[in-house]
Structures are given as structure tokens and as C-alpha cells.
Amino acid sequence: LGVPTQSAARAVAIMKASATALIGETNSPASGGKRFRKMETTQGDCSALVAEAGAYFDRVTGAVA
DSSP: OOOOHHHHHHHHHHHHHHHHHHHHTOOOHHHHGGGOOOOOOOOSOOHHHHHHHHHHHHHHHHHHO
């Protein structure tokens, strides 16, 4: 589609970091700045879900590269 591979892979890496921070509730006002958003969620261990989501992003990055 005309998007450089390196730019697409970087965009996926940014989306991965954002998604895993939201899933794992490791986002903070310091890292989010003005765009920080805390959503109400059920408390619990989401490490398996974070790992699975991260693996999907890694597969996308592999397919782009």
C-alpha cells in the first residue's frame, strides 16, 4: 500500500505497547500524559491475556517485515 515496512512495524509496536498497558493496567499518568485514560475493569490477573495479545502483535510485525 505504499507504507514503508519500517514505519508499519513501528506503528504496530506502538499499538502493542498501548494495548498491553491497557489490558495489564500498567498505564500511568506519567506515561500517558494528557491522553491518560483509566477504565473501570474487574480486578484480577491478566498476564495470560497480555501475553496472548502481545503474541498477536508480534505475528503482525512478522508478517509486515
